[in-house]
Amino acid sequence: MARVTTSPTFKRLPRAVREQQMLDAAVRVFSRRGFHAASMDEIAEDAGISKPMVYAYLGTKEELFIACLHREGTRLMEAIVAGVGTDLPPDEQLWRGLRAFFGFVGAHRDGWAVLYRQARAQQPFAGALATMRERMVEVIGTMLAQALAAEGREIRDMDLEVMAYALVGASESLADWLADRPDADPDKTATRMMNFAWVGAGQLLHGETWPPAPLSP
Amino acid sequence: MARVTTSPTFKRLPRAVREQQMLDAAVRVFSRRGFHAASMDEIAEDAGISKPMVYAYLGTKEELFIACLHREGTRLMEAIVAGVGTDLPPDEQLWRGLRAFFGFVGAHRDGWAVLYRQARAQQPFAGALATMRERMVEVIGTMLAQALAAEGREIRDMDLEVMAYALVGASESLADWLADRPDADPDKTATRMMNFAWVGAGQLLHGETWPPAPLSP
DNA sequence: CATCATACCTACTCGCACGTAAGGTTACGC
DNA sequence: GCGTAACCTTACGTGCGAGTAGGTATGATG
Incomplete structure (x- = not known):
């Protein structure tokens, strides 16, 4: 399906870095919305990345929250x-x-x-x-x-x-x-x-x- | 639509009483599930009543929770x-x-x-x-x-x-x-x-x- | 006994957000 | 330069649960 995909071509970053960015975003969003009201879409957007990446790196919403908790x-x-x-x-x-x-x-x-x-x-x-x-x-x-x-x-x-x-x-x-x-x-x-x-x-x-x-x- | 409706025909109760029963049920369910995980269906069932009654008497889920909080x-x-x-x-x-x-x-x-x-x-x-x-x-x-x-x-x-x-x-x-x-x-x-x-x-x-x-x- | 209000029900609509399939694009080793 | 693996995307399928439409019983009042 996917269209031309590329807008200005964002930087590609190594996994470890992205993971931290995602966790940062997740903590921010969970903190201001609450666990349930926070949407994975918003977290992804806040991290400047698309949703499937979050799933690929940190797993489901629950697992993501656990990761935040742990860190x-x-x-x-x-x-x-x-x-x-x-x-x-x-x-x-x-x-x-x-x-x-x-x-x-x-x-x-x-x-x-x-x-x-x-x-x-x-x-x-x-x-x-x-x-x-x-x-x-x-x-x-x-x-x-x-x-x-x-x-x-x-x-x-x-x-x-x-x-x-x-x-x-x-x-x-x-x-x-x-x-x-x-x-x-x-x-x-x-x-x-x-x-x-x-x-x-x-x-x-x-x-x-x-x-x-x-x-x- | 509605079918024959009646099984053994449960007691009809005045509004004030039902409201308290609903609040009791809501407090129980909210307490053990959390606000979001609690469903209006479960609350209704726990109160021994059907969902529309809850909406009729106590309003939306948020309003219901507020009512619990208040009481x-x-x-x-x-x-x-x-x-x-x-x-x-x-x-x-x-x-x-x-x-x-x-x-x-x-x-x-x-x-x-x-x-x-x-x-x-x-x-x-x-x-x-x-x-x-x-x-x-x-x-x-x-x-x-x-x-x-x-x-x-x-x-x-x-x-x-x-x-x-x-x-x-x-x-x-x-x-x-x-x-x-x-x-x-x-x-x-x-x-x-x-x-x-x-x-x-x-x-x-x-x-x-x-x-x-x-x-x- | 008719009438009206109140208590109560079954059975739906509909949107939201989790999670995913399938496909593009860049970088790096050789 | 060329394959391959890692990075990243758009565009869905799907289920669950909030809220509602519309209809049935029952009791009080004339």
């Missing part, structure tokens, strides 16, 4: 573990983790939207996301457990897990807050989160803050 | 304001709010899933949900502001807002945790949340807890 998730994890030094006091570790986390979200708002806002809701992906969250909860849990061990104290495992969940949840919520406010500063957000998580609302209301800065630096 | 949201809000007494010390107020909140989620897991897991992701509804969350944030913010005023202290508005967001976010996260664990106890979850939010991770690790119960009652 963004890996990036986030890497950013965090790179930020958290080892062998530091627990509050310092937490602080660095939060800084890295909010830094990432501030710099990759689309990725964040795909990763959490979308994946959490859509049935087939909730599992994959849950796995990622487990890992984060585990990381935080381990950190807290070490802090406890250093003090020679003990808390039930479930309490630790719940605490880690609360921490992760609060962070996710503030990440949403941050993602919706382009002018907000990731570092300030991290500071506020740290104050809330470490010092607690009760002490915070009494004027206590996490060392050394006052509540609003 | 569940109102119920949640009512449960909370009923729980929070007025003119109590702030920690007591927070504690009661959390109890009511987790109690509601424990008893209406489907409603919770629709309200948050779904609405947050789907484009057209994010706005409506955001409004509801604003209200909650405002309620909490006001509460915190009163607590501050009682102490004669002051914090920037934005810090209060962020703190409220963190609190709401942590609660949502634990609500998810709770919704996924049928055997978990809402009251215990509320206790853990209260400890985390009020006392803070730092003090918690030192063995401090919120009065009067120890960490795991």
Whole structure:
């Protein structure tokens, strides 16, 4: 069938490059439309390529979404573990983790939207996301457990897990807050989160803050 | 066209009753399938009624979802304001709010899933949900502001807002945790949340807890 | 008992978007 | 220079599900 095909003859690129472009486009489109409302046509167009290429390289819509999820998730994890030094006091570790986390979200708002806002809701992906969250909860849990061990104290495992969940949840919520406010500063957000998580609302209301800065630096 | 229509001739019910049945069904189906994967046919079938009735009473799929959102949201809000007494010390107020909140989620897991897991992701509804969350944030913010005023202290508005967001976010996260664990106890979850939010991770690790119960009652 | 409104049904239309068949075109090795 | 493989296209087939047309029962009111 195909007609003369050629308009101004676009550049041909190696597969690896195109794949990244497609993933970039997919993340953008999924992020602003949602999984279902996003059409493969729009993703292809946004990537400057035609639809069958997307199918040829990344497979079906679901597989494409999984690929996005995987890439963004890996990036986030890497950013965090790179930020958290080892062998530091627990509050310092937490602080660095939060800084890295909010830094990432501030710099990759689309990725964040795909990763959490979308994946959490859509049935087939909730599992994959849950796995990622487990890992984060585990990381935080381990950190807290070490802090406890250093003090020679003990808390039930479930309490630790719940605490880690609360921490992760609060962070996710503030990440949403941050993602919706382009002018907000990731570092300030991290500071506020740290104050809330470490010092607690009760002490915070009494004027206590996490060392050394006052509540609003 | 229509055939003999009648099998054993089901009960005819007044509109108000059917509407509630439909909403019940819609919440169930939306909750387990997600907005898009849910079909109007399945909702109708689950409600024990045929599709055109749904359109006649509740309108299009979007409108139906909005109706679910509205009903569940109102119920949640009512449960909370009923729980929070007025003119109590702030920690007591927070504690009661959390109890009511987790109690509601424990008893209406489907409603919770629709309200948050779904609405947050789907484009057209994010706005409506955001409004509801604003209200909650405002309620909490006001509460915190009163607590501050009682102490004669002051914090920037934005810090209060962020703190409220963190609190709401942590609660949502634990609500998810709770919704996924049928055997978990809402009251215990509320206790853990209260400890985390009020006392803070730092003090918690030192063995401090919120009065009067120890960490795991 | 006629009449009207309300509850309720079966059986369709129709568009959208996933996924694909079949065929062009450029680049690179030999 | 020539084959062949990788890149890229247009133009479909197809299924599913939102929404509707048009008709049937039932109960209330005169």
